[in-house]
Amino acid sequence: MVNEQSNRQIILDxxxxxxxxxxxxxxxxxxxxxxxxxxxLIRTVWxxxxxxxxxxxxxxxxYTPPHPVGVTMPGGTVGKIVVSQNDSYPVGSFVSAPAGWQxxxxxxxxxxxxxDPKLAPISTALGILGMPGLTAYHGLYEIxxxxxxxxxxxxxxxxxxxxxxxxxxxxxGCKVIGIAGSREKVNYLSDELGFDAVIxxxxxxxxxxxxxxxxxxxxxxxxxxxxxxxxxxxxxxxxRARIIICGQISQxxxxxxxxxxxxLRQILTNQATIEGFIVGRFSDRADAARxxxxxxxxxxxxxxxxxxxxxxxxxxxxxxxxxxxxxxGKMLVQVSxxxx
Amino acid sequence: MVNEQSNRQIILDxxxxxxxxxxxxxxxxxxxxxxxxxxxLIRTVWxxxxxxxxxxxxxxxxYTPPHPVGVTMPGGTVGKIVVSQNDSYPVGSFVSAPAGWQxxxxxxxxxxxxxDPKLAPISTALGILGMPGLTAYHGLYEIxxxxxxxxxxxxxxxxxxxxxxxxxxxxxGCKVIGIAGSREKVNYLSDELGFDAVIxxxxxxxxxxxxxxxxxxxxxxxxxxxxxxxxxxxxxxxxRARIIICGQISQxxxxxxxxxxxxLRQILTNQATIEGFIVGRFSDRADAARxxxxxxxxxxxxxxxxxxxxxxxxxxxxxxxxxxxxxxGKMLVQVSxxxx
Numbered sequence: 001m002v003n004e005q006s007n008r009q010i011i012l013d014x015x016x017x018x019x020x021x022x023x024x025x026x027x028x029x030x031x032x033x034x035x036x037x038x039x040x041l042i043r044t045v046w047x048x049x050x051x052x053x054x055x056x057x058x059x060x061x062x063y064t065p066p067h068p069v070g071v072t073m074p075g076g077t078v079g080k081i082v083v084s085q086n087d088s089y090p091v092g093s094f095v096s097a098p099a100g101w102q103x104x105x106x107x108x109x110x111x112x113x114x115x116d117p118k119l120a121p122i123s124t125a126l127g128i129l130g131m132p133g134l135t136a137y138h139g140l141y142e143i144x145x146x147x148x149x150x151x152x153x154x155x156x157x158x159x160x161x162x163x164x165x166x167x168x169x170x171x172x173g174c175k176v177i178g179i180a181g182s183r184e185k186v187n188y189l190s191d192e193l194g195f196d197a198v199i200x201x202x203x204x205x206x207x208x209x210x211x212x213x214x215x216x217x218x219x220x221x222x223x224x225x226x227x228x229x230x231x232x233x234x235x236x237x238x239x240r241a242r243i244i245i246c247g248q249i250s251q252x253x254x255x256x257x258x259x260x261x262x263x264l265r266q267i268l269t270n271q272a273t274i275e276g277f278i279v280g281r282f283s284d285r286a287d288a289a290r291x292x293x294x295x296x297x298x299x300x301x302x303x304x305x306x307x308x309x310x311x312x313x314x315x316x317x318x319x320x321x322x323x324x325x326x327x328x329g330k331m332l333v334q335v336s337x338x339x340x
Numbered sequence: 341m342v343n344e345q346s347n348r349q350i351i352l353d354x355x356x357x358x359x360x361x362x363x364x365x366x367x368x369x370x371x372x373x374x375x376x377x378x379x380x381l382i383r384t385v386w387x388x389x390x391x392x393x394x395x396x397x398x399x400x401x402x403y404t405p406p407h408p409v410g411v412t413m414p415g416g417t418v419g420k421i422v423v424s425q426n427d428s429y430p431v432g433s434f435v436s437a438p439a440g441w442q443x444x445x446x447x448x449x450x451x452x453x454x455x456d457p458k459l460a461p462i463s464t465a466l467g468i469l470g471m472p473g474l475t476a477y478h479g480l481y482e483i484x485x486x487x488x489x490x491x492x493x494x495x496x497x498x499x500x501x502x503x504x505x506x507x508x509x510x511x512x513g514c515k516v517i518g519i520a521g522s523r524e525k526v527n528y529l530s531d532e533l534g535f536d537a538v539i540x541x542x543x544x545x546x547x548x549x550x551x552x553x554x555x556x557x558x559x560x561x562x563x564x565x566x567x568x569x570x571x572x573x574x575x576x577x578x579x580r581a582r583i584i585i586c587g588q589i590s591q592x593x594x595x596x597x598x599x600x601x602x603x604l605r606q607i608l609t610n611q612a613t614i615e616g617f618i619v620g621r622f623s624d625r626a627d628a629a630r631x632x633x634x635x636x637x638x639x640x641x642x643x644x645x646x647x648x649x650x651x652x653x654x655x656x657x658x659x660x661x662x663x664x665x666x667x668x669g670k671m672l673v674q675v676s677x678x679x680x
Contacts, residue, residue, distance in 0.1 A: 055609070062609045063579075226604050239403075245608045257601040264566050268585045268616035269395070269402045276608035 007032050009072045010101040010315055012057050019253040019323060020054070025073065025316040032104055040089045040112075042079035042097050042105045043340075047312065047333040048126035049075065049319040050160070054252040063278055073101035073315075076131055078115065078122050080338070089114070094338075096125040101315050103335060120297060122338065127160050127330035128304040129293055131279060135246060136164035136222075137289040138282035140172075143244045143275045144220040148173030151214050153233055156224030157198065158185035158305075160330035161246060164293075165222045166195050167302050174220070177213045179206060179229055181325040188328075193303060206232040217241070225250045227258065234263040237270040245276040253323055305329025347372050349412045350441035350655055352397050359593045359663060360394070365413065365656040372444055380429045380452075382419035382437055382445045383680075387652065387673040388466035389415065389659040390500075394592040403618055413441035413655075416471055418455065418462045420678070429454070434678075436465040441655050443675060460637060462678065467500050467670035468644040469633055471619055475586060476504035476562075477629040478622035480512075483584045483615050484560040488513030491554050493573055496564030497538065498525035498645075500670035501586060504633075505562045506535050507642050514560070517553045519546060519569055521665040528668075533643060546572040557581070565590045567598065574603040577610040585616040593663055645669025 006029055013026035035041055056067045056074060067074055077099040081089045086109045089095065095112040099105030115122045120129060127133060139161075146152060152169040156162040157178030166189065169176040178189045178198040189195040197213040199206055206229050210218070217238035223230050226248030237243075251258060267274060282289070296302045307327040309318040315333045322331060346369055353366035375381055396407040396414060407414055417439040421429045426449045429435060435452040439445030455462045460469060467473060479501075486492060492509040496502040497518030506529065509516040518529045518538040529535040537553040539546055546569050550558070557578035563570050566588030577583075591598060607614060622629070636642040647667040649658040655673045662671060 063611070223604070226602065230604065245604050248602075248605045248608055251602060251605055259599045260602045261597040262566065262588075262591060262600045264563070264570065264585050264614070264616070265588045265591055267614055268588055268618075271403070271616050271618055271621060273616075274604070274607055274614040276604070276611050276613075278608075278611055281611060 005032055006030075007102055007104045008312055009103075010312065011072050012067055012069050015057060015059060015066075015069055016253075018255045020057070020316070020320055022316060024057070027313060033106070035083055035085045035106065038086050038108050039106055040081050040086050040109060041083035042077075042095060042099060042107060042112075043082045044077045044079045044099055044103055044105065044312070044335040045094070045338050046078040046123045046126055047075055047099075047101060047315060047335050048077065048130070049315060049322065049331050049333060050131070051247055051249045051252065051322050053319065054323070058252075074098065075100050076126050077105070077335075078125050079105065080336075080340075094122045096130065101312065103312060117338075120294065123306060123332055124297070124304065126332060127306060128164055128297060128302060129290055132160035132330060133164050133293050134282070134286055134289050135279040136161045136168060137293060138279055138285065139244045139246050139277055140165050140168050140220075140222060142282060142285075143277060144222060144242050146172040146174050146220055149175070150219035151175045151177065151216060151238075152220040152222065153177045153179065153210070153214065153218045154222045154224070155179045155229050155233075156247065156249065157189055157195070158328060159224060162222070162224055163189070163193060163304065163329070164302065167193055169220075170194055171296070171301060175214075177210070177218075179225075182328075185328060188305070201229055207235065210236050220244070222246060223248070227251060227260065231260055231263065234266050237266055237272050239270055241270055241272040243272060243274040245274060249323065307331050308334055310334050345372055346370075347442055347444045348652055349443075350652065351412050352407055352409050355397060355399060355406075355409055356593075358595045360397070360656070360660055362656060364397070367653060373446070375423055375425045375446065378426050378448050379446050380421050380426050380449060381423035382417075382435060382439060382447060382452075383422045384417045384419045384439055384443055384445065384652070384675040385434070385678050386418040386463045386466055387415055387439075387441060387655060387675050388417065388470070389655060389662065389671050389673060390471070391587055391589045391592065391662050393659065394663070398592075414438065415440050416466050417445070417675075418465050419445065420676075420680075434462045436470065441652065443652060457678075460634065463646060463672055464637070464644065466672060467646060468504055468637060468642060469630055472500035472670060473504050473633050474622070474626055474629050475619040476501045476508060477633060478619055478625065479584045479586050479617055480505050480508050480560075480562060482622060482625075483617060484562060484582050486512040486514050486560055489515070490559035491515045491517065491556060491578075492560040492562065493517045493519065493550070493554065493558045494562045494564070495519045495569050495573075496587065496589065497529055497535070498668060499564060500644075502562070502564055503529070503533060503644065503669070504642065507533055509560075510534055511636070511641060515554075517550070517558075519565075522668075525668060528645065541569055547575065550576050560584070562586060563588070567591060567600070571600055571603065574606050577606055577612050579610055581610055581612040583612060583614040585614060589663065647671050649673050651675070 224247040227250035567590035
């Protein structure tokens, strides 16, 4: 029955210090074992590469143990059931699965979610209707608590999370200022997504432009990047500002800890709050959040952009490009065709 | 009727850059105007000098406008009513008053609170039953939310706020670690106040000793000082740790912003929270807090230490000493006798 007998896998080969390189990863080929009762074989269609994976392959203390060297890289995927010994997952159905960087994945069904391709493109389960969308939703609403008329600043604004944060902020009646790294991204956020202002941190002074764009200060800062951009925002906080630490991508590849201005005094005098979060903390509200995001998407109130690389073998490049801001929208690797 | 006709006042003479010096202050003598109906004349008995005053005399943006040059230094006091045109405040009664650094103060009664000298020494209205005590209480309980068995670290631990934080933490069932700056302070906190461990930051490595003292990490950090001590604590946070920013005394006199390691990544991976606060935000619960602190004091469950300097003319030295950690306990200036 199984004509899929060989599985390409990209493993963590060397733990990087600093930026990951082609040495970090290695592709191997393994045999696919026969399925047992209750199992399904899933062919990966879409693979998500995300900045958080840099933390997983580091040996620094973090919220999960370091990913072991020699093991297939972890990651969210959308795949198609190609062989099934489980009636809940018929052949041909699409599922989201934590399959990692490989062509095929075997599951007993416990960690799968069936997708409805008629509702939305199945790739959105890795973007606006998946982990990044939920991250934006929970972080903004549960920590940021946006109020009509408040000023919301988003760093990494054109990324998979940032673009959703900004759009949800507009829907909540906030003035939304994005910070992004190219003219193309700036134009997209301003012209397509309706951000009130967007600052190009590669060409402009974030400090100067923030003062202009936020004359009343920053009530909510959704931080995906950290570093000097965050320093600049810290100088513009309002009374009881909320700072949501979602990512610190500028810091993930540093070999030595970065120095920056101490800014807890701004937190003190403004009685502001900083809170870090990982989306899994809100998993009990994930279904509600996904329903809301799906409805907003169907109503045309949310847009998304995908940046697609073809071929599993290009996953390392796609991943490494995240840290140069090369992606424009949600970075996805198309591992196989949805139609096959 | 008034035999008090002349009032010594210490004014802000030069706005300091860096540490305040004797040039910062000047004593002047003014006449006391006659009282109008409803007014009282208060003779200052106790004057409080506090680190927050450094912020007030800076022209940096803060939670209050800068204190103007040429005007009497602000500050909390306890005084005695010596002339009264207000039936609510009979001559001879003691009140707490925002009189500032001067011998006499005229009030219409709106900003006074009558003290009961039989309940507790009136000087406590500037310490454990006053602003510092309320700061400790509200910061620890409303932001720190201590739970039995958690580890609480307090910097500036022997100060007017820190010593109350640590004692309340013990009463809440926490393991309490203090950080202080002399052997005398360390011994007091360990031997008299029952802290579980105390680190002398002037002689010992805070980083090394914290790891030993907090093998399960730091659940709550009550920060009065900022700077390298805070950096060390940041390396030991637990999942969902709470960091309470009450003061940043190490930073108040810097002429250039200080650089330190960026540590928002620790906030992210631990899903921790940092919150700054000023005690006035909790003024609606101040009476309840003061009642509780008073009861604990009467029950012998709280102790306090006062560091007393005699004479209004020595208020500048007392104030400047705060930034060298010269005080041991709540720093007070005795301006006149309670008995006179």
